[in-house]
Amino acid sequence: MRIHPFKAVRPADGVACEVAALPYDVYNRAEAAAAVAGKPLSFLNIDRPETQFDPEMDMYADEVYEKGRDLLRERIADGTFVREDAPCLFLYELVMDGRSQVGVVTCCAVDEYENGTIKKHENTLEKKERDRIRHIDALDAQTGPIFLTYRDSTTVDALVNDVRTEAPLYDFVSEDGIAHRVWRIADPEKVNALVEAFVDVPAAYIADGHHRAASAVKVSRARRAACSDRTGDEEFNYFLSVLFPAGQLAILPYNRVVRDLNGLTVEEFLNKLQEKYEILHVQEPQLEPIEKGAMGMYLQGRWYGLGIRPEFESDDPVGGLDASLLQDHVLSPILGIEDPRTSGRIEFVGGIRGLGELERKVKAYDAEGGPAVAFAMFPTAIEELLAVADAGMLMPPKSTWFEPKLRSGLFIHELS
Template sequence: MTKILPFKAVRPTRDKVSLVASRSYQSYTQAEREARLDYNPFSFLHIVNPGYKYDKEISGEARYNLVKNRYLEFKEDGIFKQDTKPCFYIYKIVDRDHQVFNGIVAAASVEDYTNNIIKKHEDTIAAREIVFKDYLKTVGFNAEPVLLTYPDNSTIKTIINEKQKERAEFEFTTTYRDTHLLWLIDKEEDINAIAETFNKTKTLYIADGHHRSSSSKLLCEDLKTDNKAHTGEESYNFFMSYLISESELRIHEFNRLVKDLNGLTKEEFLIQLDTMYRIENRGITPYQPSKAHHFSMYLDGEFYSLYLRKTNYQFNTSLDQLDAQLLFKTILEPILGITDLRNDDRIHYLSGKKDIVNLKSKVDSKAYTVGFGMIPATITQMKQIADDGLTMPPKSTYIEPKIRSGVTIYEF
């Protein structure tokens, strides 16, 4: 049983939403950020980067307070308005490749997360959790939902389809040629049907946003302690989520780039690889693996295919079957000496949305010595690993959709 609630979102006005909505701050290059901050006074980036107007880098509590000030200014200026009644929100994305994503923005329960009804498949870093918790506690809002996935459900699909016959509240296309649409679900019968349907859903899975959800748990614990009249229904007992059916989720791989061969020559490296892999030199022809436990490798101007010698590797758990884990346990750690996948600056991750030629260009630039490509993990693998209480290595999945910040905002 999962608890999903409607909420009163703070949203941009219809005429400003295309200007306000932004990608996550980290996804922009410095030049892109500066261009938007220079020429678009309505961008949500002005809120999350409040020091820009002072031409100064500001961090810590001082930055958090300025973020809150910029947010309040957007509300005072009428750029943001809060809905007068709790709603669910249908958010649709049609990307430049014509893939369509339909989901529901709602408030998910911290208690469900704590009780493992909302399951995770990635570890979080305690220091990052605390930093984001402190940020949330100061600013009092969250603008980036956690991406949750649920089994396909005909009731939810019917409600979404029927609502989308109406004119969307928001419809805008970004400079990246993605089209975003938003509808409000404000009728009691629809709200109740959605809430009751999810109440019958045994488990939800976090697809993206592990640190956001864990930080929301810490925030709830802090505010609960501070509130002597705590009831469990306060807004801090929930966190904003974007719920999408499993069939509409898109999982891409993260390919790996490594700066050096850990002191080995090319020949020594290939000989060590031969213990665990059947190796074939593919020359200059790009090779992209198509099966689990097969990898592509680009080294010294040539592509190689690597096929696991299964007699030398034991599959004891669901995690052992994951290619990102397999690559780590057979190559990155024992041969290349990379033990900390989060913090070792010798390794870099490249989204599988960028093709294998992009990996080649990174190695050819001499910034990296070797690159590895793999196939994406599946939703079945992700769920099984979560069900088994295991966690994937960092950057095991690049998951879509990615919705825009500032379109719906959840206040605590």
Template structure:
């Protein structure tokens, strides 16, 4: 039983929405960031990068205090407005090759604790605690957790009806995406959506594992510090963006490795022969076509590596995952990479030009060998989460990537 909650969002004034909503801070180059902060006074980046106003780099408690100050200034100047009634927010993103439509809502910390909201990645305690401190000091959350749910005809019908109404915002951004947002304020619609989601057994985290875990830490600490705790306080929920499984788009990460761990090319290929049938493809670009097939680029040539299934034994959902197979058959035993997060010899690539970039990096001599695979499927993601397992780092690159500041959840 999944619980979703309508909330009174803080969101951009109607004429400011195209200028305020921003990509994730890490997505910008230094040059882009400086240009936006210099020429766009309405960008949400001013809130999360408050030192720009003072031409000073700030960190720690000073930064958090200034983030809170900038946020309050945006409210006072009516760049941001506070909704007066609890709502759901329907948000659609349309690109040339991608479209999705989902709900901004509050989701339950208890559902996360009780595994109604399921995860497939490990989190790092230090990062969890950092964001929990951030939430405590700034008292808002502007970056939703991306959750997915099984396609549901009734939810689809309600969403379809809302999309026929006039939107609150519709604007385009420089990445040629169109953004449309509707507010869902009718009690009938809110009740129907809550009722339908209450029939769903599980929601799955697609992106935002650390934000979810941090929200739980923040909620637990807030509960302990509140003698009058009722369970209805805002801190008992965290903001999420819910979309159906059919609208999630999963891309693969390639693996690039700097050396062959002391092996010659010939020795390395002989080692691979234990678990793989190897077919040399030459210098023509080769991408794998199916599960348990890998592309490899080495010394100017592509190779197809086909897993020998009679040799490699599947024991659970994780063992069937291509990123795990690559780790257990090549990266760890042959190339000596045991820590996929910290080892400096490995790098991960993603994106539309993934295979071209991999080849280019190796041709330049920055890396010696690269591996590609087909993307993880939504079924594999769910199987891993249902089994209580976790994927290796950088197993999935998932769209949509949600802009910050379109809806803000106050804590």
């Protein structure tokens, strides 16, 4: 695959910690507004520009996107952001709970997304794409990197480790305790060596950021159509990415909460459930599954340990996923959740929030009339993700939760 060095816009020395922000889509509107309070340099002000208006303001109004553009221009003009003089690459290391992952910050070709060299494992929602398309167009830039992974390469590893012997450009710890380090790769020989090394990497896989990738591609298509004399080298032919080796990544579970039992009594629900899952044990403390095919369930103040019955196991790359087994055998036929992407009766809870969040949500719904039920999933393995993408298939929505999250605002890719 091809990687494309670029003239990054990035925070000036000394302000990276203040600028770096979690991705725009981990917050709802109220949370985003609270997160930027008293933090004028946080990139979330630019990524979620509705935070600059009263809560009653339509967050999709033209003025909102224009505000994001104006804020970015102001931050470049006042020196908060600087622009590289020549195309370069970066390394981005994140350390969480003692585990390090180091990625190459670059741009990837839209053509390789479209021809399948960059593979996806999830569908996207058009409404979510429209927001980022308008944001990219208004700012004339991509501001949130796509989190990509690839099968480990010893050649790439050696080049990356050589750069990491140098002093980092940024080195800070964010409020959530994640350590962030960035190295700039400006030496043309080292840049070219990495570009050549990635030629031997056959494919990359979207780990996180399907909507950002799809939006960047659609902006590129529109700009290509409007540019009669394009050469193919224009920056809008590429999108901002960070490429991590698969062996360094960890996937957390993506848990589910269903607000009601689809008109069933608890006894009726458990009877139907036992046709597909064995109830292995029941206990009061929180129950986190420890192997594939196992699941924890929280219902009416009790935790149940569940195991899929052997006759329902599958070797299919998608059908054998724990999220698929739950959807195909419980959520759809028993609880009536036909399309989890659009149903208002199901919530998805990232594993980083812990099992206590599942208990809290179930108890809240129970108080409203319930009973509700939560499912604690065993995390999808990175090899399962790669296998699904290699097969040209798609996972059920919300099958993976990656931590730590890449920060926005550390690298900006201008399109013109």
